[in-house]
Amino acid sequence: DIQMTQSPSTLSASIGDRVTITCRASQSINKWLAWYQQKPGKAPKVLIYKASSLESGVPSRFSGSGSGTEFTLTISSLQADDFATYYCQQYNNYWTFGQGTKVEIK
């Protein structure tokens, strides 16, 4: 099984901050990685797929990069609506999620 490790687990930030979340795969997954945002009581919502492709309707302040085993999700200027938990997901070999990164208000 491919393991996905996110860091940090929790991140405290302020409105306007640049935020970066990292996801590492236990083996190469090429570019087959997605990022999801989840708010309490809601289902995950896809933000980024194929490592760097922005899902339709997602604000351009979200971006993704990486390939192989190291990936990042960046929020260029954190907005109030962005406080949530973020998950990475690999889909190179079946499907596996990271453990999540909670972005909270500083």
Added chain:
Amino acid sequence: QVQLVQSGAEVTEPGASVKVSCAASGYAFTDYYIHWVRQSPGLGLEWMGIINPSRTTTVYAQRFQGRVTMTRDTSTSTVYMELTDLRSDDTATYLCARESAGLTARPSTNHFDYWGQGTLLTVSS
């Protein structure tokens, strides 16, 4: 618009079984794979398995093999996930999700583009 609507919350006892439904609308039901994912505070998001609504073929995650069965009813565009021999650590929210790109994208696999609202299962004596 694409929608996946799941059945309501369930409370059951250890050793029992539960069957959760996921009703799809707004797209051609047999053209897209449906996955089941469960979410618990301790284990995060866990992929449980996948069903091809066109051919009813399934693949289950190893940790659920023998306890999970996924089926579908094309007349109602509904997918079902049954989990048997329930334990307290099966207490979680169960979510269905549609795989983007559709059946014709195989052999490549894809991310999930639409999700159900989740079904909370509580297993307690």
